Amino acid sequence: MKEFPERIYTAEEVKTAKKLVDEGYKHNLTVEGSPEFKEKVNRALELIKTGGYSDFLNAHIRTIIEIDGITQLRETEVAIWANKFAVENPVDAASLFIQKAYHMKEYLEGELYYGGTAEKRSVTKRIEFLESLRDKTEDKNVKEECERLLQMWKDSSLAF
Numbered sequence: 001m002k003e004f005p006e007r008i009y010t011a012e013e014v015k016t017a018k019k020l021v022d023e024g025y026k027h028n029l030t031v032e033g034s035p036e037f038k039e040k041v042n043r044a045l046e047l048i049k050t051g052g053y054s055d056f057l058n059a060h061i062r063t064i065i066e067i068d069g070i071t072q073l074r075e076t077e078v079a080i081w082a083n084k085f086a087v088e089n090p091v092d093a094a095s096l097f098i099q100k101a102y103h104m105k106e107y108l109e110g111e112l113y114y115g116g117t118a119e120k121r122s123v124t125k126r127i128e129f130l131e132s133l134r135d136k137t138e139d140k141n142v143k144e145e146c147e148r149l150l151q152m153w154k155d156s157s158l159a160f
Helices: 011-022 035-051 054-060 090-108 116-136 140-155
Strands: 030-032 063-066 072-074 079-082
Touching (some): 011 090, 035 116, 090 116, 090 140
Parallel strands (some): 030 063, 063 079
16 A cells, blocks of 8 residues: 655645545554643544544544644644644544544545535534434443533534
């Protein structure tokens, strides 16, 4: 299997990355940051595993990095930059990571992955993840938090 590009910037790099993901490539996802940040991200990653989305996340995200700024997907780095507030709630953080992975998927597919319509599509994926996690977890607190977040999205103008 060809090596995954270090960055995803040129059309050729995007094409190579998409081909590898389509063939089943999975990143060995790493987490960079303070011990507290890593612990919280790892809790979110466990929830992603419980929800059945680990393969999806690992196909589209290489690393999650703690930053002191605005949480964002860094497409060219195949990375999520997240601040400490974004990972405070592990259920919400897990759903955010899935949303960002979906943005990355659309980036690789050449889709418009930002803006109103794209945001609605990615929120739909976030909601699907929360429903899956709620249905698969045995943890009562996680189920309740999924329900709370699902209700919040239902009440939001972004969800449909």
